[in-house]
Amino acid sequence: MRYAVLGTGMVGQALARKLRALGHEVAMGARAPDNEKAAGFAAETGGLAMDFAAAAGFGDMVINATSGAHALDALHQAGAENLTGKVLVDISNPLDFSVKPPVLSVVNTDSLGETVQRAFPGSRVVKTLCTVNANVMVDPARLPGEHVIFLSGDDADAKAQTRAMLEAFGWRQIIDLGGIDSARAQEMMLPMWLRVWGALGTLDFNWVLTRRPDQDPANR
Template sequence: MKIAILGTGAGGRCHAAKLLELGHEVIVGTRDPDATLARTAPDHMGTPPYRDWLAAHPGATVCTFADAAAAADLVINGISGDHALNALTAIKDQLAGKTLIDYAVPYVYQHDSAHKWPTPWGFMPLLDPVDSDSLAEQIQRALPETRVVKSFVTQEQETVVDPKSIGGGDHTMFVSGDDEAAKGRAAQLLREYGWTDIVDLGPLVTARGLEMYAHFHSAVGLALGRRFGVKIV
């Protein structure tokens, strides 16, 4: 299957590498391919230059967001949550009729809230939208001809593509969406990754809970000092 990964960050690289390993054709989308491949320094998260990763994974093809979406059978959104809506809206036509699996968290990194949450790596970002809306729903409204599924968002992406690295894989992944066939495609991909416990939360409105879980996941991860999974019992 031709699968597009939109975004060249650490999470997108996890998916691209795993999908290549599984035998899929991987097309990576980025805003400006020439600029992405010209970078020689790590990004603001400390992720090594993309061209170094690409040299180690020659099976991946790099192009613009639009070209990647147009060429793919299935699209995974790995664009940062603060830029995802605008970037995806700009390629609305190329995403029409496609299943889009969205794992972006709608973080607001620069904020001046009255009661900030300090962490070892700076202040915790805010979530926006929250409670009465979700980024996934905003994307679906902006892209009515695209079948949006929210998933992957309750784990670090290195765990999403390798669930057995936590508890032998005995933990739970979730999917939300309004299209049953699209959720089925997402669940099939999760099974290819190795997930055996997949819970369908129902319509896309439940993505609000998945996105808001990000703060709890961060709190537990900081307390434990390691990656972990959650299991519904």
């Protein structure tokens, strides 16, 4: 499987390097084709560095790891023609850090995941991984317990492919929340994530779902 990872920041680096370590062909996409961080990824891992459009065209599966503020612009640069028919995994957080406490730029009656799906109706958007730190995303075993990650999307096959990627990362508790409108629920966890970060002083945390012992196992 060929992957495109759009974004060169901490999240993009973590995902692209993990996918390379798992043996995949990976193109890191950046705004400029000579982006130094993308070049560093390519040089260190044998991956590829491209601009957004070339990377999206290269990938069978495209991961949006840009920041929420730049996600739509980056995806428009990637180009609808390079995203059509593909699984588009959206990890971006619509957090606006310009105010304190940070707020969501889209929320409640809409989400960034839905916005991306509307903007690129030919792609099959799956929202996931936005509820944990980059280190946890690609290495869930660093935390004890069967902690959870979520899937939201309208396309069952796209969610199955994304689930397979998450399982390769080590995820075992993957909860399918429903359609892409359930991306709201994932993104609305972010204010709690920020507050728990503040209370604990670490980003290295996540949530384990506990339930009554007489209940059925988690739906998968």
